[in-house]
Amino acid sequence: MDIQVGCIVEGHGDVEAVPILLRRIAAHLDPALNLITPKVIRVPRDRLLKRGELEKAVDLAARNTSGQGAVLAIIDSDDDCPKELAPHALERARVARNDVPLAVVLAKREFESWFLAAAESLRGHRGLPGDLEAPMDPEAIRGAKEWLGGRMTHGHRYRETIEQPALTAVFDFQAARMAGSFDKCYREVVRLLTELRHRQRALVRSEAADEGP
Helix, strand or coil: CEEEEEEEECCHHHHHHHHHHHHHHHHHHCCCCEEECCCCEECCHHHHCCCCHHHHHHHHHHHHCCCCCEEEEEEECCCCCHHHHHHHHHHHHHHHCCCCCEEEEEECCCCCHHHHHCHHHHCCCCCCCCCCCCCCCHHHCCCHHHHHHCCCCCCCCCCHHHHHHHHHCCCCHHHHCCCHHHHHHHHHHHHHHHHHHHHHHHHHHHHHHHHCC
C-alpha cells in the first residue's frame, strides 16, 4: 500500500534523516506499507517560526502529495519549551491546511538528543566507542551534536549531513522513547500512518463498491 507524507524540516541533516526515520517507523507498524516522501521542504528555524512561513511550507508539503497524504514538521526546540511551542505551531499548520492529517513535532533541544537517549545502540557506529552510555538526562544537554562528536574515535567527527542519516538508520526506538519528545514523535508518526492507511482502505472499498459485481 502506497502512502505519502510531506516533510518539513529545518536542518540540512534532517533532509535525509527524517525520511529514514519515517520509513523505519512505517516498517515497524506495517511491513506492507510503501512510504513515499516527496521532496523534503527545508526552512531554517528562524524563518519557520515567523508568521506565514510555516503556513506556506505546510501548504507546499500538502500540495506535493497532491492533497492525498499527510504533513509532518519536525523542528528543534532549542531553548524553547516543546509543550508550549508545538500546540501553537500545530494551530498555525491547521489554519494553512485542515484537509490533510497533520503533525508538528518539537525535538527537545535537537534531533540528536534522541540519539543520546539510545546511545548504547550506537556503539561501534560512525566512530562511536564500544562502551558508549546514555547520559542521565539526554534532553537536558545543550549541544547533542558536540556530545556525540566529542566521543567519536579514530579521526571521526560529527558531520550533520552524514552522521545524522547514518545514525537515524540504526538507533534503537525503544531506548529513544525514554526521551519524551521522541516518544511524542513516534506516536504522532504512527497516528499519521494509521490514518492514511485507513483512508486508503476506505478508498479501495469505495472504488470496489462503485464497480459493482
